[in-house]
Amino acid sequence: MPLAETVANVALRVPSLMMLDLLYKWDVGHFAEQIRARNEEMLLKYTYILWNVYYLGHLLAMVVLVLPLQHLVKIYVYLLTALLLYVGHQTCRDYVLREMESGYVGAVYLNLAALQRFASTLTGQLLVSILCTYFMRSKALWVFSAHLLPLLARLCMVPLGILLFLNKLSSIFTIFEVIYFLLGNLFVPFYLAKSAYRGIMQESELYGVLGLGIALWNQFAVPVLFTTFWLVLFAAELYFYLSSRSQSSASNEGLVFALLTSVASCCVTPFSMVGLTFAVSRLSLGLLALCKFYLQGYTGFLNGNLMHSGVTEGVTFLLLALQTDLISLHVHQRTFLLSIILFIIVASVLQSMLEIADPIVLALGASRNRSLWKHFRAVTMCLFLLLFPSFMACKIAQFFEMDFWLLIIVSSSALTSLQVTGTLFIYGLFLAESVRREPFEDLEDIIYYVNSGCRVLEFAVAVCVVAYGGLESLLGEWNWMGASVIIVHSYFNVWLRARAGWNSFLLRQEAAKKISALPHASPQQILDHSDVCAICYQVMKTAVVTFCGHYYHSSCLRRWLYVQKTCPMCHQLIKPPPPMPACPPTPREEAQAEGVAAATAAAPDGQPEAEGSGEGGVESDGSDRLGPKPLESPSPEPGRPAADSGGVPSPEDGRRKKDPDGQEASLEALGLVPGPLAENKMDARSSEPVIASHERATLPDSGTPTDTGEHLPPSEREEGLGADPDLRDED
Numbered sequence: 183m184p185l186a187e188t189v190a191n192v193a194l195r196v197p198s199l200m201m202l203d204l205l206y207k208w209d210v211g212h213f214a215e216q217i218r219a220r221n222e223e224m225l226l227k228y229t230y231i232l233w234n235v236y237y238l239g240h241l242l243a244m245v246v247l248v249l250p251l252q253h254l255v256k257i258y259v260y261l262l263t264a265l266l267l268y269v270g271h272q273t274c275r276d277y278v279l280r281e282m283e284s285g286y287v288g289a290v291y292l293n294l295a296a297l298q299r300f301a302s303t304l305t306g307q308l309l310v311s312i313l314c315t316y317f318m319r320s321k322a323l324w325v326f327s328a329h330l331l332p333l334l335a336r337l338c339m340v341p342l343g344i345l346l347f348l349n350k351l352s353s354i355f356t357i358f359e360v361i362y363f364l365l366g367n368l369f370v371p372f373y374l375a376k377s378a379y380r381g382i383m384q385e386s387e388l389y390g391v392l393g394l395g396i397a398l399w400n401q402f403a404v405p406v407l408f409t410t411f412w413l414v415l416f417a418a419e420l421y422f423y424l425s426s427r428s429q430s431s432a433s434n435e436g437l438v439f440a441l442l443t444s445v446a447s448c449c450v451t452p453f454s455m456v457g458l459t460f461a462v463s464r465l466s467l468g469l470l471a472l473c474k475f476y477l478q479g480y481t482g483f484l485n486g487n488l489m490h491s492g493v494t495e496g497v498t499f500l501l502l503a504l505q506t507d508l509i510s511l512h513v514h515q516r517t518f519l520l521s522i523i524l525f526i527i528v529a530s531v532l533q534s535m536l537e538i539a540d541p542i543v544l545a546l547g548a549s550r551n552r553s554l555w556k557h558f559r560a561v562t563m564c565l566f567l568l569l570f571p572s573f574m575a576c577k578i579a580q581f582f583e584m585d586f587w588l589l590i591i592v593s594s595s596a597l598t599s600l601q602v603t604g605t606l607f608i609y610g611l612f613l614a615e616s617v618r619r620e621p622f623e624d625l626e627d628i629i630y631y632v633n634s635g636c637r638v639l640e641f642a643v644a645v646c647v648v649a650y651g652g653l654e655s656l657l658g659e660w661n662w663m664g665a666s667v668i669i670v671h672s673y674f675n676v677w678l679r680a681r682a683g684w685n686s687f688l689l690r691q692e693a694a695k696k697i698s699a700l701p702h703a704s705p706q707q708i709l710d711h712s713d714v715c716a717i718c719y720q721v722m723k724t725a726v727v728t729f730c731g732h733y734y735h736s737s738c739l740r741r742w743l744y745v746q747k748t749c750p751m752c753h754q755l756i757k758p759p760p761p762m763p764a765c766p767p768t769p770r771e772e773a774q775a776e777g778v779a780a781a782t783a784a785a786p787d788g789q790p791e792a793e794g795s796g797e798g799g800v801e802s803d804g805s806d807r808l809g810p811k812p813l814e815s816p817s818p819e820p821g822r823p824a825a826d827s828g829g830v831p832s833p834e835d836g837r838r839k840k841d842p843d844g845q846e847a848s849l850e851a852l853g854l855v856p857g858p859l860a861e862n863k864m865d866a867r868s869s870e871p872v873i874a875s876h877e878r879a880t881l882p883d884s885g886t887p888t889d890t891g892e893h894l895p896p897s898e899r900e901e902g903l904g905a906d907p908d909l910r911d912e913d
Contacts, residue, residue, distance in 0.1 A: 187251065192407050194254050198247035199411040199453055205239050206451040245371075248402070253374060263317045263326075264360065270310040270329035271353050277303040278332050278345045289339055304333055325359065328352040405460045412448060412457030420444040439517075446517040450509055455500075463496030466531050473535045477542050477559055490534050495527050502526065502587075522587060525578060529594040532571055536598055539563050540605050547612030560609075568602040571595035586651045593643050604636040626737045630690070637683050644676045693743035696756050697736050700726040708733070716751055717742055730754045 214229040246257060277299065286293055290300045307330050314326035331352040332345045340348070385394045423444050449458045470490050474482030502523045503509075508516055543560045551557070575595040582588055608629055615622050622628070703711070703725040715722050717738035725733040732751045734742075742750055749756060 188403065188406075190255065191251050192403055192410050194251075194258055195247055195402070195407055196411050196414060198243045199407070199457075200414070201239065201243040202247075203411075203415070203451050203453045205236060205243070206453065208236065210236050248378075249374070259317045263314050266310050266314050266317075267326065267329065267356055267360075270307055271349070271356065273303060273306055273310075274329050274332045274352070275346075275349050278336075278342070278349055281336065281345065282342045287339070287342060290337060300333065300336065304330075307333060328355045328359070405464070408453075408457040408460040409464050412454060412461045415448045415454055415457070416444060416461075419447045423447070442517050442521055443513070446513055446520050449503070449516070449520070452509070455503060455509060459496050459500045459503075462499045462527060463492040465492070466495035466527070466534075467492030469531055470534055470538065473538055473563070477539060477563060490538060494534070495530050498530055499523060499527055522582070522591075525574065525591050526587065526594075528574065529571070529591050529598070532567060532598050533594060535563075536567050536601055536605075539567065540601070543605055543609050544612070547609040547616075550616045561606075564602050564606050564609075568599050568606070571598040586647075586654050589647055589650055593647050597640050597643055600636055600639060604632050607632055624737070626741055634683070637679065641676065641679050641683065644679065648672045648676055689744055690740075693740045696743055697726060697740050700728060700739075700756070702736075703727050703733055728754075728756055 210229070210232050214225065214232055217225070217228050246254065249257065280299060281296070284296065286296050288296075290296045307327075311323055311327045311330070315321070315323050318326070320326075329349075329352050332349045335345055335348050382394065385397060389397070420440070423440060427440075445458070449455050470492065471483070506519055506523070508519060508523075511519065539560070543564060546556055546560050572595065575592045578588055578591055578595075584592075611622070611625060611628060615625060703722075707727070708722055708725055711722075711725075711733050713722075713733065714720055715725070715735045715738050716732065717734055720735070722733060722735060724736070726736045726739060727733055728739075728749050730749050730752050732749055734750070739750075739756075743756065747756060748754060
């Protein structure tokens, strides 16, 4: 949305909120009692009319508030046109009255004073007519020129008594024009309501109720609208307050009291309360943005955090205002209570500023940045966050009596100063390490102990605040809002802090156990390694060695193990899992192992048989390590043609082997080949399929084995095997 439309969208809706605020403060019953009616019946009629006006005003203000921008502009244009016509008629009436007072009845051009009065009035009336024609987008100038009728009559030297009648007649003509216009647009509100209902139903069907709410929120610019509305109220209230006080009394009361009184006077209705809530949120956002800009410049606005957008402060103010019933209090009581609530908001803003400054200051100290201006800004911001909360806590304890809410303010301010002290101490350690040639080996432990001490104190203070609030609720006045605040404070400031501290402690203990389980590198190993730590890029004098063989500083690796469980270099587990227990052998495997042992023991000269002897029926004496021997042609069986030297043996020949006594024994009996019931569970000792041993051949010139021929075409593989086609078909 362009800037002009945004400004118009906000500015044109502010009067509707002003009207709603005035109607809420209007006491109809008291106003009706002040009307001096002639009798009781007239008083009832006046009261009835006033209540109708009250409800009708609410309805019209709400309708104008939710109108789309283009229709809202038309409404204001029509109102402005009506206002201009009214001004034109009043100006003509004043001119006629002045002419009657002067008593001059001659021609206006013969008297200089009469001519000046006529010329000035005529110029203003023509300007009114032109503006009305422009606003209504009409070309009929005469429609908006009825108020010129007395001037034309005066120019024609009509008697002065008739001029007043003509002015009333022109007013009646204008009223009829307005009525005609209203009757012509009588059904426009119905059409607008129908169109709005259709649009709302379409939006809810497409995006749901939540999407519809977000769209309306953005369309009406609710935060900016209520903030502008409250600022207008505050400016008017401050002006009336200062104008009603003399200069001496205003100087004695002070500017702070005047501001607080004006703020308290601007939160007497729900509309002004919501406006003040958005104003507090926007002011908090501005302070946090100023803090980011002071620390980081324009780069601080690149990454936003929802918790640092002022929403927390606005919601806190609204909850406290509802809990204390701020609207119904007297103005002085409201001023006193409002000062306490604003102290709580300031404490929350200071805590948010610390959350912004803490990582920036620590990163600046650890990055070895040499920019003195950046260090100056960081240190001055920390000093402000250290001193101002302490000053505010002292002032609160000095001027107010301590209760649960004031204890929250004081404890929050004290914790802010405590956290800033820890941040400055760690920042000083980082600076001291940057000027040293050798880093601190125990720097991480020192930082952990400092942070742990701060967290323990924060936890203790939070427990004390919760205990005080619970005791006050039990012994004093109990209410649901106070109990809810105690519950929220217990969850966020006690339980979450305790759980985070305990998880950090367990994580540190686990990392320490992993580091203690790793071996420490000796000086010679570090010298041979001759490299820096892969985490901090610093020279290593002492190091631990992971199971994967990488060297790190123990402190660096421990910080790494807080977020990861693997090696930073190879991403293997720092502490590998224990080896899986070996499964006991199955009876089948035991039988095969016994068969292999028996075959080995029965081999001649105590030499074990070759691993591939069970596949092709070729015995090996160990010389096949240099290359397989030429294949021997098997003896032909009766009734079967003999193959040449390159023929393929029969599958039955591969399943027979001679034992030491010269008898043929089955390989299945020796356990070297699986039986028919275990074809899919072949043992690793049974080597390759039978055909694999016959696919190997010896080169005639070098004696090295050739390829198995699996990547050759089928015809070339068959030629390489040298098998007879008829024999292959028969096989």
